[in-house]
Amino acid sequence: MRSQRNQSVDWQQQFQILQAQAEDARLRSYYSEELPEQTTPLADAPLVALDLETTGLDPDQSEIVSIGLVPFSTQRVYLRDYRHWVVKPRKPMSEDSILIHGITHSDVESAPSFDAVFEQLLGALASKIVVVHCRSIEQEFLNRRCLQITGETLKLPIIDTMEIERRALEGRRGALDKLLRRPLGSLRLADARKRYSLPAYQAHHALTDAIATAELLQAQLAYHYRPDTPVRDLWV
Amino acid sequence: MENSELNEISNFLIKHPPFDELEPEQLAGLSQQVEVAYYRAGAEILKLSDPIQDLYVIRSGAVEMYKRDGELYNRLTQGEVFGHSGLLMNRRVRLPAVALEDTLLYCIPAQLFHKLFDENDYFADFFDLDGGAQLRQAISANTDSNDLSTVKVKNLQLRDVVTVSKNTSVRDAAVVMTEEMISSVLVTDPDLPVPDDPEDDDGQVVGIITDQDLRTRLLAADLPATTAVKDVMTTDLIVIDENTYVFEVVLKMLRQNVHHLPIVHRRKPVGVVSLSDILLHESQSSILFVRGIFSQQSVDELITYAEQLPAVFLRQVKEDANSHMIGSAMSVIGRCFKQRLLELAENELGPPPVKYCLLALGSMARNEQLIITDQDNALILDEAYNPEQHEDYFIKLATFLTDGLNACGYSYCSGDIMASNGQWRKTLSEWKALFDSWFEQPSPKALLHSSIFFDLDGVAGHTRWADELKRHIARKAKDNPRFLAAMARNALNRTPPLAFFKGFVVEKDGEHKNSINLKRRGTAPLTDVIRVHALAIGSRSLNSFERIDDIIAADILPPGKARDLSDALEYIAMVRIIHQAEDIEAGRKPDNNIEPESLSSFEKRNLKEAFQVLSNAQNFLKFRYTGGHRPGQANNRRQ
Known part of the structure; x- marks a missing residue:
């Protein structure tokens, strides 16, 4: 597949700058962990799949209710190092969102606040490339909450499996499809997984979705990329 | 709850053996140690002799395993495991594996595999050794001892x-x-x-x-x-x-x-x-039971006596006899019923006008009779036999015998292969001529219903004629490629029900509501395969296990293959026998059918293994005796 190098950031270099600028100790510590070089082959890159369950899509209006993450490589997903937090929203949850996540009022009652797990979360993400399905959500929510907690923005090196899927589908689309404006096909996590014969998992569980995202990236790379593709071709 | 967070993994594992019997805490610990790996269709998963670090569970997709020589060994699908043979032997890959479809694997680290192996007997039994060895172990667990004191x-x-x-x-x-x-x-x-x-x-x-x-x-x-x-x-x-x-x-x-x-x-x-x-x-011991047959003074007494037969069978099963022992005992009992009926017939009809020999055919001749069986028999008559003078006597004798057997529970042969059918009363030279016609003009069609005649044994009367006929068959069958090709072709007609067990790729969503006939799909085709090899080497043994011994001695099969055949036969026969014993105990009419759902995962696994042996043996038979040529072509070349 054609690389998108024009968008690419040298995250290793970027982190050095961010570390120097950061005022908050937690952020300084996060940026100080060494990232892979931009030429590191994907097969050697440390990855961490992340999923947030939120009460809605708007980061200003909605709350994070759970966080799941699992470290992985292009060969293996390491379940033993998974993390899963249920966090207490600042406002009460609506009944609708309870239906989606299955996380109830009593679950969150005893849960820590997002602020309380923020540092642990940064620790689990440190020195790894974050892999999400649909990066705008995770990026925006984390950045917004980071601003509220530290007064500073949060920048993360991200690989977006939804973006990879979009490119894969576009690459497959013929001229006729484009002329007729045929739809691209669903980019939802479950639908993307089906294209690689990955099994159906329970949706809207942060950890399960993180595992599902990690498996999806493994499958996408097996199909669309050579193992020696440098990380700069995919991270944004 | 920690483990509920990984319930996608544990909920899957608990549905599949050997994980289905793990303790909840073992399962939770296991789920946390799992590593997940994706392989696209066609990708190599395990390479021969590479170090192996994990046990693999197929979460989705399908995997093919190969032998050292590149021959397909097995095809596995969702929920099945592989890699254990390497982990148990020398931590090297013994059977290379390739993803047949896009495949997601759960990888269980070797260290944890060994820990579970040590802690959990069920888990260990599931993996203990592989392939034939596993089957052999299942059999030996069945055949501890037959000592009365046990x-x-x-x-x-x-x-x-x-x-x-x-x-x-x-x-x-x-x-x-x-x-x-x-x-x-x-x-x-x-x-x-x-x-x-x-x-x-x-x-x-x-x-x-x-x-x-x-x-x-x-x-x-x-x-x-x-x-x-x-x-x-x-x-x-x-x-x-x-x-x-x-x-x-x-x-x-x-x-x-x-x-x-x-x-x-x-x-x-x-x-x-x-x-x-x-x-x-x-009194239900088979030895005493046999002795008792000869003290019954009339057909009616024999019929009443025969009612104990299920109990005698049941007792043997409970005493953990193996299928060879049970098959022999039931065959001896069957022979004695025939002998006693002929004695009673001669008492009634007077001595025979010319000498005769009663032949047992099929399972009784092979000493592989079980509890439900129909009678297959025939007569060899003296060369002095003259239909005009003697036929009436032998019709009466044969009818007395077949009616008596039927009343004693050995039902009439549905194919009418019985001494009461004039077609199956012949002099020795007529019998030889019949066999010669099969040898000289063999066609699968002509031989389709005659395989039973290649398992024949003298039961009563002038049994030396039966021995002479056996000698004749053994001599003529050997080195007769056209005949062997025709027999081999017929031996491929009944295939093992692999799809039932295999979760074969095209059938993974299918429901298998039907039952499996263990005789028709298992023991009978195995017996057919063994018979062809035995005929090819001129073996005069009739019992399948004894034939296998002859086949091993003749060294015509690749190493270990003959032993695999005997293990597979023993295993399927024992499942069939135990199933019949359960039917008898429950007051049901025993049959040869078994529902796959009623089997434990352990039995399923072993049965699948046994059916795989049969399938491989049939493939080998095709390759060895039919040589890829149609019989017509072989025919032309020879002439």
Whole structure:
């Protein structure tokens, strides 16, 4: 597949700058962990799949209710190092969102606040490339909450499996499809997984979705990329 | 809850053996150690001789495993495991694996695999060795011993416990004993408290009363029939645990001079064993049963006697006999019924006008008869046989035999391969001519229904003729490629039901509601395969296991293959036998069908293994004897 190098950031270099600028100790510590070089082959890159369950899509209006993450490589997903937090929203949850996540009022009652797990979360993400399905959500929510907690923005090196899927589908689309404006096909996590014969998992569980995202990236790379593709071709 | 967070993994594992029997905490620990790996279709998963670090569970997709020589070994799908043979042997890949479809694998680290292997017997048994060795192990667990001294008292067919209350009159107790046709009854004290702990539950039994007690303590003491049983019962109860061996029970009875002993499970009586139960048990031993056949004085007596046959069969199964032993015993019994019926026929019809030999065909000739079987027989007649003078006698003799057998439970042959059919009464030279026609003009069609004639044995009369016919067949079949090709082709007609077990790629969503006929899809085609090899090497053995010994000695199969065949035959035959025994015990009519759902995962796995052996053996047969040429082509080349 054609690389998108024009968008690419040298995250290793970027982190050095961010570390120097950061005022908050937690952020300084996060940026100080060494990232892979931009030429590191994907097969050697440390990855961490992340999923947030939120009460809605708007980061200003909605709350994070759970966080799941699992470290992985292009060969293996390491379940033993998974993390899963249920966090207490600042406002009460609506009944609708309870239906989606299955996380109830009593679950969150005893849960820590997002602020309380923020540092642990940064620790689990440190020195790894974050892999999400649909990066705008995770990026925006984390950045917004980071601003509220530290007064500073949060920048993360991200690989977006939804973006990879979009490119894969576009690459497959013929001229006729484009002329007729045929739809691209669903980019939802479950639908993307089906294209690689990955099994159906329970949706809207942060950890399960993180595992599902990690498996999806493994499958996408097996199909669309050579193992020696440098990380700069995919991270944004 | 920690483990519920990984329920996508644990919920999957718990549905598939050997993980289905793990303790919850073992399962939770296991789920957390899993690593997930994705392989696209066609990707190499394991490479021969590479180090192996994990046990693999297929979460989705399908995987093919290959042997060292590149031959396909197995095809696995969702829920199945691989990699254990390498982990158990030398931590090197023994069977390379390739993803047949896009495949997601759960990888369980070797260290954890070994830990579970050590901690959990079920888990270890599941993996213990591979392939044929695993099957062999399953068989050896079935065939420990057949020593009579190893029969436990609980294996006797015991009557349910009958009790009376201690205040019952002796008269009422005698009525109960008469109605139940028993010679002893246990006495309970309903006022005794029932203990909370079931381990201590003795069923409130306080004594026993026997026929002998009624005689000595009541009649001889001139007590009235209204006496309560508590006044004449024996209170110092000698009980025996249900796991006691029968011979110990006999010793105990002799030593204590008692004829009835309550049998207890823990402390609770579950039955009473009497001396006559033990005598009955002994009479069902196949040796005594055979002797008894010859003392039956009429067909009617024989028919009544034959009713014990299921019990004799059941007893052998319970004594853990193997299929060879059971098949031999049942065949010997079948032969004796034939011999005795012919004796009775000659008593009635007078001595035969010319000499004859009765032939057993098929499973009886191979000593592989089981409980449900139809009769297959034929007659060799003296060369002096003259139809005009003698046919009438032999029609009567054969009809007497086949009717008698049918009445004794050996039903008529549906293909009419019976001595009562004039087509199957021939002189020795006529029989040889028939076989020669099969050898000289072999075609799969002509031989389709005649494979039964290649398993023949003399049962009664002038059996030397049968031996001569066998010699003739062995000599002519050997080195006759056209004949062997035709036989091999017929041996491929019945295929093993691999799809039932394989979860084969195209059938993974299918439902298998049908049952499997273990004879038609298992033992019969295996026997066919073994017969072709045996004929090819001129073996004169008839029993499949003995034929396999000859095949091993002739060294015509790749190493280990012949032993695999015998393991597979033994395993399928035993599943069939045990299934029939269960039917008999449950009062059902025994059959050869088995529902895959009723099998344990362990049995399924072994059966699948056995059917795989059959499938491989059929492929080899095709390759070796039919050589990719149609019979017509081979025909042309030879002429």
